[in-house]
Amino acid sequence: MREVAIxxxxxxxxxxxxxxxxxxxxxxxxxxxxxxxxTDKIDSIVIGNMSGGLxxxxxxxxxxxxxxxxxxYTPSTRVESxxxxxxxxxxxxxxxxxxxxxxYALAIGVEKMNDISGGEATYALASAAxxxxxxxxxxxxxxxxxxxxxxxxxxxxxxxxxxxxxxVKNHYNGSMxxxxxxxxxxxxxxxxxxxxxxxxxxxxxxSPITDGAAAVLLTTVENAKKLKNHxxxxxxxxxxxxxxxxxxxxxxxxxxxxxELAGQRALKMANKTIKDINFAEVHDCFTIAEIxxxxxxxxxxxxxxxxxxxxxxxxxxxxxxxxxxxxxxxxGHPVGATGVAQIVETVSQLRRTSGKRQIKxxxxxxxxxxxxxGGSCVVxxxxxx
Amino acid sequence: MREVAIxxxxxxxxxxxxxxxxxxxxxxxxxxxxxxxxTDKIDSIVIGNMSGGLxxxxxxxxxxxxxxxxxxYTPSTRVESxxxxxxxxxxxxxxxxxxxxxxYALAIGVEKMNDISGGEATYALASAAxxxxxxxxxxxxxxxxxxxxxxxxxxxxxxxxxxxxxxVKNHYNGSMxxxxxxxxxxxxxxxxxxxxxxxxxxxxxxSPITDGAAAVLLTTVENAKKLKNHxxxxxxxxxxxxxxxxxxxxxxxxxxxxxELAGQRALKMANKTIKDINFAEVHDCFTIAEIxxxxxxxxxxxxxxxxxxxxxxxxxxxxxxxxxxxxxxxxGHPVGATGVAQIVETVSQLRRTSGKRQIKxxxxxxxxxxxxxGGSCVVxxxxxx
Numbered sequence: 001m002r003e004v005a006i007x008x009x010x011x012x013x014x015x016x017x018x019x020x021x022x023x024x025x026x027x028x029x030x031x032x033x034x035x036x037x038x039t040d041k042i043d044s045i046v047i048g049n050m051s052g053g054l055x056x057x058x059x060x061x062x063x064x065x066x067x068x069x070x071x072x073y074t075p076s077t078r079v080e081s082x083x084x085x086x087x088x089x090x091x092x093x094x095x096x097x098x099x100x101x102x103x104y105a106l107a108i109g110v111e112k113m114n115d116i117s118g119g120e121a122t123y124a125l126a127s128a129a130x131x132x133x134x135x136x137x138x139x140x141x142x143x144x145x146x147x148x149x150x151x152x153x154x155x156x157x158x159x160x161x162x163x164x165x166x167x168v169k170n171h172y173n174g175s176m177x178x179x180x181x182x183x184x185x186x187x188x189x190x191x192x193x194x195x196x197x198x199x200x201x202x203x204x205x206x207s208p209i210t211d212g213a214a215a216v217l218l219t220t221v222e223n224a225k226k227l228k229n230h231x232x233x234x235x236x237x238x239x240x241x242x243x244x245x246x247x248x249x250x251x252x253x254x255x256x257x258x259x260e261l262a263g264q265r266a267l268k269m270a271n272k273t274i275k276d277i278n279f280a281e282v283h284d285c286f287t288i289a290e291i292x293x294x295x296x297x298x299x300x301x302x303x304x305x306x307x308x309x310x311x312x313x314x315x316x317x318x319x320x321x322x323x324x325x326x327x328x329x330x331x332g333h334p335v336g337a338t339g340v341a342q343i344v345e346t347v348s349q350l351r352r353t354s355g356k357r358q359i360k361x362x363x364x365x366x367x368x369x370x371x372x373x374g375g376s377c378v379v380x381x382x383x384x385x
Numbered sequence: 386m387r388e389v390a391i392x393x394x395x396x397x398x399x400x401x402x403x404x405x406x407x408x409x410x411x412x413x414x415x416x417x418x419x420x421x422x423x424t425d426k427i428d429s430i431v432i433g434n435m436s437g438g439l440x441x442x443x444x445x446x447x448x449x450x451x452x453x454x455x456x457x458y459t460p461s462t463r464v465e466s467x468x469x470x471x472x473x474x475x476x477x478x479x480x481x482x483x484x485x486x487x488x489y490a491l492a493i494g495v496e497k498m499n500d501i502s503g504g505e506a507t508y509a510l511a512s513a514a515x516x517x518x519x520x521x522x523x524x525x526x527x528x529x530x531x532x533x534x535x536x537x538x539x540x541x542x543x544x545x546x547x548x549x550x551x552x553v554k555n556h557y558n559g560s561m562x563x564x565x566x567x568x569x570x571x572x573x574x575x576x577x578x579x580x581x582x583x584x585x586x587x588x589x590x591x592s593p594i595t596d597g598a599a600a601v602l603l604t605t606v607e608n609a610k611k612l613k614n615h616x617x618x619x620x621x622x623x624x625x626x627x628x629x630x631x632x633x634x635x636x637x638x639x640x641x642x643x644x645e646l647a648g649q650r651a652l653k654m655a656n657k658t659i660k661d662i663n664f665a666e667v668h669d670c671f672t673i674a675e676i677x678x679x680x681x682x683x684x685x686x687x688x689x690x691x692x693x694x695x696x697x698x699x700x701x702x703x704x705x706x707x708x709x710x711x712x713x714x715x716x717g718h719p720v721g722a723t724g725v726a727q728i729v730e731t732v733s734q735l736r737r738t739s740g741k742r743q744i745k746x747x748x749x750x751x752x753x754x755x756x757x758x759g760g761s762c763v764v765x766x767x768x769x770x
Contacts (some may be wrong), residue, residue, distance in 0.1 A: 001484055001485045001486070051444050052512070053438035054439065057438050057508070057512050058465040059439075059465060060465075060512065060513045062466040062467075062473075062626050063467070063757060063760030067631075067634070072627060073643075073646055074627055075626060077466065077477065079477075080444060080447070081448070082444055082447075092462065092480075094482040095486060096487075098484045098486070099480050099484035100483075100493075126442075127437070127442050127443055127444040128444055132406065132443075240462075241460060242447060242457060242459055242639065243448065244457055245445060245449045245452050246452075374444050375449070375452070376447050376461065
């Protein structure tokens with residue numbers, strides 16, 4: 001297997017992008033990425049997108065995006081694993097390069113979610129759950145994560161304040177991210193008194209509906225070393241896992257088994273332990289998700305996610321910074337783009353170009369991108385060399 | 386790059402499968418495949434599916450299918466490139482094995498298209514075209530292929546009888562395929578007098594709406610040689626290409642550039658020319674498609690697709706049999722499953738297990754799977770060794 005490096009990153013300003021279309025934002029991120037890479041070599045394109053079909057009536061992005069990027073005829077693939085589609089695009093682009101099929105593979109994550117009504121968007125997102133046995137009966141994603149939160153509070157004594165602190169921390173980080181949809185700080189009080197969505201989760205516990213795209217260019221380490229315009233960043237570990245799509249089929253809904261497995265697989269491939277990692281970008285689609293994820297990854301013990309967050313362990317200046325980008329909470333969550341944007345942030349941190357939100361001693365970073373209520377997960381480990 | 390072999394194939398009876406769900410048919414095909422392989426080793430799963438979102442309100446098949454197959458925790462990917470999703474699943478599973486990421490990769494193609502109304506299915510399929518610049522204005526796939534047919538008739542003198550002969554040939558082949566949705570013969574007269582759909586295409590020029598799945602198990606040639614329960618079949622060439630999604634952006638709509646490119650790339654990788662190939666499974670979503678495809682692949686000269694078909698060149702006992710399975714026309718076209726089923730048929734022919742429709746001297750076969758009106762294409766070359 002050939003060693004793979006990341007030589008280009010790009011993402012646009014996320015938000016409600018009424019004046020731009022799905023194809024516009026994908027192309028914009030891709031061009032920013034090529035500009036950053038200083039090369040426009042592309043042997044293949046991998047697009048991460050959750051549901052162009054339901055959000056935009058548009059499948060076949062493997063034809064549309066290369067076409068509008070001015071790269072018609074390029075071998076192209078679209079991958080999907082709900083909200084983990086972006087991470088999966090990175091992994092699939094990695095396979096292109098690692099196998100020798102492509103020397104340069106461009107991964108683009110994109111989702112345009114605001115062009116339909118809120119009700120339609122909720123229907124589209126619920127396609128990541130079990131349609132026949134969950135969504136059909138009326139449960140939506142805030143409801144599924146509320147059940148995880150309630151069980152976590154019951155089992156470990158996790159508090160509303162601890163959940164809220166995830167939002168406070170991530171919005172603080174995001175306030176320094178020019179790409180973020182909501183680049184402003186929130187207080188604990190604001191989170192705790194925001195509109196109730198699905199008890200115990202409130203509006204500021206939830207990631208938003210977002211239009212956005214991100215792109216990353218991969219090549220062999222050998223090629224990357226010739227470019228020299230950025231510090232070398234390599235993908236040293238990848239872990240992919242699936243689990244039951246329905247929450248009710250899990251042994252213990254407070255433990256994200258899929259995250260644990262994907263994390264272990266990635267660490268094993270990178271020949272690392274979690275103690276070797278300096279920081280992480282994780283899937284905080286809801287505040288409870290970040291708490292359960294940092295526990296499943298082994299950053300903290302089970303049940304310690306809430307207290308550790310409140311104590312500042314995962315803050316930008318803490319022992320183990322989590323979501324320096326602002327996470328899905330503040331940066332936004334265009335579902336298919338999120339996993340790619342996590343890589344963009346991690347590369348930026350490893351290159352030491354993250355400005356005010358730069359983490360000291362960022363040498364090894366981890367990204368964790370999750371589909372549905374934990375039905376799939378992709379973990380990547382990135383290192384400067 | 387490691388050499389890759391196919392050690393298992395499976396597909397169910399295709400048709401209107403009212404009593405089964407999306408997950409049922411995917412699992413059924415996968416189990417048939419594992420039974421055929423004589424092993425149940427699976428390191429990763431790749432699912433080809435065009436639009437679980439629009440057809441079934443269900444994305445996240447990378448979680449759902451492993452779960453219902455009894456393989457939770459397995460690394461899993463869903464890929465999509467409209468009607469070429471199945472071929473893309475094979476290519477992605479190939480990358481898993483070729484790269485060394487997986488030793489055994491299971492590719493499953495699946496589509497359940499009958500659970501929504503005809504109008505909704507037409508909307509779903511139109512998501513493979515340019516939604517903003519084609520579908521929005523009312524054109525559907527029979528219309529797009531009718532334009533190709535009309536231009537082909539105008540430029541080359543292709544006749545209605547020649548188009549109809551594609552259907553006659555493929556239904557003859559399909560009448561011997563127990564998996565086919567419409568396993569019966571049709572006459573030239575029946576095709577020519579069937580209901581007009583989009584002039585000049587009639588009902589029997591069009592592939593049907595189908596529920597179906599197919600599965601293929603891939604491993605290294607080294608592993609395959611140890612199994613010995615089937616003749617060795619290897620994937621020696623893969624070509625993937627994209628082109629403009631909108632028909633109006635092509636230089637010449639009678640020439641499927643995307644097929645030409647994918648074909649050339651696959652042949653180059655396999656170190657073959659088209660003259661080395663004994664037979665092909667091609668994407669006859671409409672009768673005109675088969676004619677344009679065999680021209681683009683170089684099986685016949687441009688403009689000779691119609692006359693060659695009428696003369697029997699592509700018949701089961703002709704110089705170059707095309708679609709021995711019955712093709713999309715007779716076998717059915719569950720869009721995400723089609724590309725995988727083409728591989729199933731080709732392996733069956735190479736193993737000499739195709740019964741009454743067995744091609745003599747089947748040693749090297751080609752499959753060609755296409756997305757939209759030619760926005761994407763995957764070609765595979767399979768050989769017995």
